[in-house]
Amino acid sequence: MSNKRNEESWNKLSDHYQAAQIISLENVHYNPYGPGERELGIIGDVKGLDILEVGCGGGQNSIVLAKWGAKSVVGLDQSEKQLEYARRLAESVNVDVQFVKSDMEDISILGDATFDLIVSMHAMNYASDIQSVFNECARLLRVDGRFVTCMNHPIWLVFGEAMEMNDLSKIVNYFRNEREIWDWTDYNGDSIATFESTGWRLAQIINGLIIAGFRIEGIFEPKGYTREEIETLPTESMPYRESKDPYYPFVDTNQIFPNSIIVSARIEK
Numbered sequence: 045m046s047n048k049r050n051e052e053s054w055n056k057l058s059d060h061y062q063a064a065q066i067i068s069l070e071n072v073h074y075n076p077y078g079p080g081e082r083e084l085g086i087i088g089d090v091k092g093l094d095i096l097e098v099g100c101g102g103g104q105n106s107i108v109l110a111k112w113g114a115k116s117v118v119g120l121d122q123s124e125k126q127l128e129y130a131r132r133l134a135e136s137v138n139v140d141v142q143f144v145k146s147d148m149e150d151i152s153i154l155g156d157a158t159f160d161l162i163v164s165m166h167a168m169n170y171a172s173d174i175q176s177v178f179n180e181c182a183r184l185l186r187v188d189g190r191f192v193t194c195m196n197h198p199i200w201l202v203f204g205e206a207m208e209m210n211d212l213s214k215i216v217n218y219f220r221n222e223r224e225i226w227d228w229t230d231y232n233g234d235s236i237a238t239f240e241s242t243g244w245r246l247a248q249i250i251n252g253l254i255i256a257g258f259r260i261e262g263i264f265e266p267k268g269y270t271r272e273e274i275e276t277l278p279t280e281s282m283p284y285r286e287s288k289d290p291y292y293p294f295v296d297t298n299q300i301f302p303n304s305i306i307v308s309a310r311i312e313k
């Protein structure tokens with residue numbers, strides 16, 4: 045198991061990524077151009093909880109959870125550059141979050157039953173083995189602890205690009221069982237870094253959580269905001285967006301099927 049390529053690539057991409065997105069420090073974000081936690085109410089009250097964010101990136105969600113009254117927040121990521129950004133950001137807004145470097149598939153730096161809540165947004169598709177991540181999250185949670193994770197919806201991974209490009213030849217085989225290698229490009233279409241990811245099937249997500257010892261409490265498939273809403277809503281209600289013009293084929297496709305799936309699960313120990 046090695047996620048080295050993604051680690052190096054996130055180090056290369058971090059500056060561009062953080063400049064290219066506007067990510068709220070007042071609302072927990074799920075998918076781009078979609079509603080956040082204030083609108084969806086999935087995580088709920090975090091006051092007094094010990095929280096871990098897995099794949100925290102620039103730390104924005106960790107910072108929001110700390111502001112909302114968590115007892116402690118740890119943000120975990122394998123990219124040192126992302127963590128550097130997160131540390132600077134937390135310091136600049138005077139919020140106390142501990143940021144640690146680890147691969148999410150082996151979080152042995154943290155002890156068993158340490159957290160009441162684990163959240164993870166848009167990191168799971170980078171994992172080479174999602175079951176290892178779920179097992180680690182189960183181990184790290186206390187009795188009755190909760191795990192809320194948001195990742196690419198399997199339906200999006202099959203039809204999203206075809207719909208955006210109006211090209212049926214871009215439909216992807218749901219049963220593909222391979223790691224995908226792809227480039228993140230800048231505004232000129234030049235590659236910044238090469239990533240690998242896996243399009244987890246619904247059964248792998250749901251059964252993986254059950255195998256790790258979770259009881260699924262809810263599945264959420266948020267519809268993205270419309271073009272009109274995007275032009276009028278304040279940043280706090282749309283906590284994740286591009287700093288340049290929205291990519292409207294994405295926005296329009298997200299009116300027809302969900303970009304992300306969010307699962308809320310409770311550990312049964």
Ligand SMILES: C[S@@+](CC[C@H](N)C(=O)[O-])C[C@H]1O[C@@H](n2cnc3c(N)ncnc32)[C@H](O)[C@@H]1O
Pocket residue numbers: 047050051054067098099100101102103104105120121122123126146147148149164165166167170171
């Ligand atoms: C798309 S970013 C999302 C960041 C943050 N969760 C957010 O929503 O703003 C994905 C993050 O996952 C991290 N990541 C990818 N693979 C990882 C792994 N195996 N272990 C830990 N972090 C990982 C990357 O370094 C990156 O910061």
